[in-house]
């Protein structure tokens with residue numbers, strides 16, 4: 001059975017452009033429950049660890065610089081089939097390829113400054129929720 005939680009990050013560009021409210025409104029309007037949320041500054045160490053699967057990619061340094069350039073919102077979102085449903089809502093990694101109405105189409109600046117992150121599998125969703133929220137299962141309407 002598909003999982004019920006996913007992790008999102010509202011990235012520094014979207015926070016700086018005052019898109020926290022509009023993005024959260026879309027998240028709620030699409031049936032997600034916000035189970036946990038905080039506004040934080042990522043340290044380089046945290047960002048490098050969170051994105052460690054990309055550490056051999058040419059965009060890695062730029063990604064880390066961007067993700068540590070200002071505050072971010074991290075949140076656990078809950079819904080049936082949360083990972084796939086949220087990836088549908090955020091759209092393609094590259095905002096110029098993202099469908100009309102998706103969060104990245106509406107709020108992203110570029111493939112690097114792409115407004116939001118969403119977990120890519122149920123397994124990673126659990127890891128990513130635990131990365132930011134100790135005892136993340138406490139924040140659940142399902143468990």
Ligand code: CMP
Pocket residue numbers: 054059063093111112113114116117118
């Ligand atoms: P995210 O969903 O947070 O996961 C990895 C991030 O790397 C991705 O969003 C983009 O912000 C970034 N990324 C992926 N591909 C590229 C690319 N080709 N150039 C720059 N940044 C990228």
